[in-house]
Amino acid sequence: MLTLTKLDKQLIFPPADIALIEPNGLLAFGGDLSPERLLLAYSSGIFPWFSQDEPIMWWSPDPRGILPLEHFKCSKSLKKFARNCDYKITINNAFEQVIDICASIPRNDSGTWITADMINAYKNLHQLGHAHSVEVWNENILVGGLYGIIVGKVFCGESMFHKATNASKLAMLALVELLKSQKAEFIDCQMQNPHLATLGCIEIPRSKFLTQLAEQSQQTFEHGVWQPQTLNLKQWL
Structure with missing residues (x-):
């Protein structure tokens, strides 16, 4: 009988392949949200997910949801919108705003899992250069965005939001095109859901994911890719 590791x-995690089958992927609990532990977790295919007043819980589900960059589904209407809209898309210009908004938006399936401790931990990772955001602006108003963690050339997506039609899809489109320009291969989506499936997210066995993660974690992005900047999305469309 498998037991849950405390x-x-x-700074050590049990092997991801001993995670529980039910609930799917629960591997361990406890520890802390220090940068060192978080980076070790993500590089091992593990991530934290827990609600307020719960202990820190660590997960590695099987199957794993990933978005192969070549599979990203950009509809004709989204591409047309991206070409014609006046929205500005930036990188790392408002990381704290993005994660704060993601934490405040009601979620039907996951509640308030972006707790105050999680927010502080990921803001810390951002300051250290490991967590990044993509923002979508309508003039000076932040209307969409996403954030995640970098492991080698893998972007481990955490959350996204939109306050205007297509805003989060524009953020994802910009991220996909940026990663493709850097010869990355996929985004770690952790677990597939209906919305992510419409964008091209698929499920693969955890063992395959861990192999791909290990390969991509040895790669690095070009210098300056994640410096705060404005993206010209139209150059890729």
Whole structure:
């Protein structure tokens, strides 16, 4: 019978392949949200997910949801919208705003899992250069965005939001095109859901994901890719 591992102060995780079948992927609990532990977790195919007043819980589900960049589904209407709209798309210009908004938007399926501790931990990772955001602006108003963690050339997506039609899809389109320009291969979506499936997210066995993650974690992006900047999305369309 598989048992759930309780983490202590040691920076170590059990192998992802011993995670529980039910609930799918629950691997361990406890520990902390230090940058060192979070980076070790993501590089091992593990991520934290828990609600307020719960212990920190660590997951590695099987199957795993990923978005192969070549599979991204950009509809004709979205491409036309991207070409014609006046929205500005930036990188790392408003990381704190993005994660704060993602935490405040009601979620039907996941509640308020972006807790205050999680927010502080990922803001810390951002300051250290490991967490990044894509923002969509209507003039000076932030209307959409997403954020995630980088492991080598893998973007581990955490959350996204929109306050205007197509805003989060524009953020995803910009991220996909940026990653493709850097010869990355996929985005880690953690778990597939109906919305992500419409964008091209698929499920693969955890073992295959871990192999691909290990390969891509040895790669690096070009210098300056994640510097705060405005993206010219139209150059890729």
